[in-house]
Amino acid sequence: MRWGHKSRRGAASGESWREARDEVTGLVPYAAFVHLVAESLTGHAGTRSAGRPAVLLVDLEGVAEATAAEEHPAGDELLRLVATRVAREVGSLGVLARMSDHQLGVLFADLSAPAVALDLAYRISASVSAPLVLASQRRVQLSVSCGLVTRDALDPRATASDLLRGAGLAVREARRQGRNRIEVCTPELVAVADETLAIGKDLRQALQEKGLRVCYQPLVDLTHGSVLGFEALVRWSHPVHGHVSPSRFVPVAEEFGLISELGTMVLSTATAQVQQWSSTFRIPLDAHVNFSGVDLAQDGFVDTVEACLEASGLPATQLVVEITEATVEPDLETARSRFDALHDLGVRVALDDFGTGRSALSYLQSLAVDILKVDRSYIDSVDQPAAVSAVVPSDLPSGTGTRGDDLLRGVVAFGQALGIEVYGEGIEDEEQRLRLRRAGCDIGQGYLFARPLPAEDAAALLRGQAAVADTLGARLIAAEGTPRSA
Numbered sequence: 001m002r003w004g005h006k007s008r009r010g011a012a013s014g015e016s017w018r019e020a021r022d023e024v025t026g027l028v029p030y031a032a033f034v035h036l037v038a039e040s041l042t043g044h045a046g047t048r049s050a051g052r053p054a055v056l057l058v059d060l061e062g063v064a065e066a067t068a069a070e071e072h073p074a075g076d077e078l079l080r081l082v083a084t085r086v087a088r089e090v091g092s093l094g095v096l097a098r099m100s101d102h103q104l105g106v107l108f109a110d111l112s113a114p115a116v117a118l119d120l121a122y123r124i125s126a127s128v129s130a131p132l133v134l135a136s137q138r139r140v141q142l143s144v145s146c147g148l149v150t151r152d153a154l155d156p157r158a159t160a161s162d163l164l165r166g167a168g169l170a171v172r173e174a175r176r177q178g179r180n181r182i183e184v185c186t187p188e189l190v191a192v193a194d195e196t197l198a199i200g201k202d203l204r205q206a207l208q209e210k211g212l213r214v215c216y217q218p219l220v221d222l223t224h225g226s227v228l229g230f231e232a233l234v235r236w237s238h239p240v241h242g243h244v245s246p247s248r249f250v251p252v253a254e255e256f257g258l259i260s261e262l263g264t265m266v267l268s269t270a271t272a273q274v275q276q277w278s279s280t281f282r283i284p285l286d287a288h289v290n291f292s293g294v295d296l297a298q299d300g301f302v303d304t305v306e307a308c309l310e311a312s313g314l315p316a317t318q319l320v321v322e323i324t325e326a327t328v329e330p331d332l333e334t335a336r337s338r339f340d341a342l343h344d345l346g347v348r349v350a351l352d353d354f355g356t357g358r359s360a361l362s363y364l365q366s367l368a369v370d371i372l373k374v375d376r377s378y379i380d381s382v383d384q385p386a387a388v389s390a391v392v393p394s395d396l397p398s399g400t401g402t403r404g405d406d407l408l409r410g411v412v413a414f415g416q417a418l419g420i421e422v423y424g425e426g427i428e429d430e431e432q433r434l435r436l437r438r439a440g441c442d443i444g445q446g447y448l449f450a451r452p453l454p455a456e457d458a459a460a461l462l463r464g465q466a467a468v469a470d471t472l473g474a475r476l477i478a479a480e481g482t483p484r485s486a
């Protein structure tokens with residue numbers, strides 16, 4: 001919510017914005033700040049040439065949480081305290097403005113060097129993240145993310161909104177990197193944001209025009225090679241850019257509010273398809289469907305799963321919801337309640353890319369998970385994968401194989417102890433299949449068996465498997481005089 005309604009605004013025209021002040025903090029309000037940024041780019045009324053403008057955004061994290069238990073004006077009180085501290089640091093270096101309920105901005109009309117702004121950002125960070133005391137005597141500690149943009153980082157024709165967008169991108173990057181960070185907007189950051197915007201637009205259109213399809217990678221029995229199910233993997237062939245990886249466009253779908261639509265499309269397609277194969281080939285095949293954390297957090301997520309199961313006729317026990325480990329980490333509570341609701345339906349949950357997160361062992365104790373899909377890095381290298389040292393204790397019993405083998409065995413043993421099945425992914429060669437088998441892992445997927453296949457090719461694979469089974473069955477009947485199932 002923009003806070004402009006609290007500002008004392010003058011007439012809509014003329015130069016009255018110059019006098020406007022925010023009622024809470026006494027700072028320059030957002031609208032006036034935008035005028036000042038524009039002026040810093042073009043020079044003031046042609047009287048002087050523009051300097052080297054820069055904008056620093058100071059984003060506060062934890063304001064809502066810190067003031068939730070307080071009486072109404074606590075948010076304003078906190079912002080006023082912060083503004084006083086920041087104003088002290090800024091001094092005459094720039095113009096300080098209130099941008100929103102949790103953000104302040106500093107405009108440098110002519111920044112001699114980025115170091116000057118960065119030094120200020122460090123001082124602001126240190127000052128604001130020190131405890132603040134409210135009138136109620138409550139001590140509050142905030143984190144601060146800062147983003148800096150200088151005009152030089154942008155196109156020479158950059159406007160005020162480009163400059164503000166650049167500062168916003170830098171703040172977002174700082175938040176993404178963790179708490180109390182300071183990031184600078186670079187041309188690369190702008191290019192990625194522009195590309196993301198373009199992908200989001202095209203993705204929305206592709207979804208509307210049913211331009212995405214689902215491929216199926218077989219999950220196989222690592223001893224006999226028989227197909228036990230399929231992982232549904234979404235594919236997008238962009239008319240200009242060709243194949244776009246889901247690792248690139250799924251996060252964009254999250255950002256653009258398209259993830260529910262995407263998730264539902266894949267889920268309904270995959271459940272219907274796998275149910276059809278299960279009945280045609282008379283084997284109960286599992287359907288593994290990937291979901292993002294944003295999907296999981298949607299209120300209607302479990303209802304959608306239930307509706308797709310009902311529409312497709314796929315038994316709930318044949319559906320596996322795959323969630324990446326990194327996705328569940330930030331919000332374990334939501335993950336826990338969704339997993340419980342899925343289990344109530346009879347649906348199983350797989351933790352994908354296991355071993356790439358930070359604290360896998362600790363949360364597995366409290367999270368009901370049915371399957372661990374060990375990340376490719378576990379079976380990819382013979383030596384210990386980098387991500388693993390943080391996850392698996394270093395004092396695991398060592399076997400006769402390599403350290404990588406020992407770790408794999410440790411994960412499988414750990415899964416077995418908790419009643420969790422362990423699947424291997426990214427199996428590319430026979431040696432990797434054998435290593436997984438030696439470790440006690442029975443099921444997996446990878447290019448060794450098949451790449452993700454269009455539905456027609458997956459059906460052909462099943463047909464081939466059924467033909468082999470029929471031939472074997474016929475031979476058994478001929479040899480023993482009894483049907484296979486007897």
Ligand code: C2E
Binds near residue numbers: 291445
């Ligand atoms: P994931 O769920 O871990 O899927 C496995 C990825 O490994 C797939 O990449 C697959 O094509 C690839 N792969 C399979 N076997 C091998 C192998 O032997 N070697 C190598 N090098 N790679 C192998 P893909 O399809 O590019 O998907 C990447 C990620 O995007 C997936 O990782 C999943 O997290 C996400 N994703 C894919 N489809 C969907 C979807 O429908 N919804 C959501 N939310 N995420 C999806």
Ligand code: MG
Binds near residue numbers: 290322352
């Ligand atoms: Mg997966």
Ligand code: MG
Binds near residue numbers: 353375425
């Ligand atoms: Mg995976």
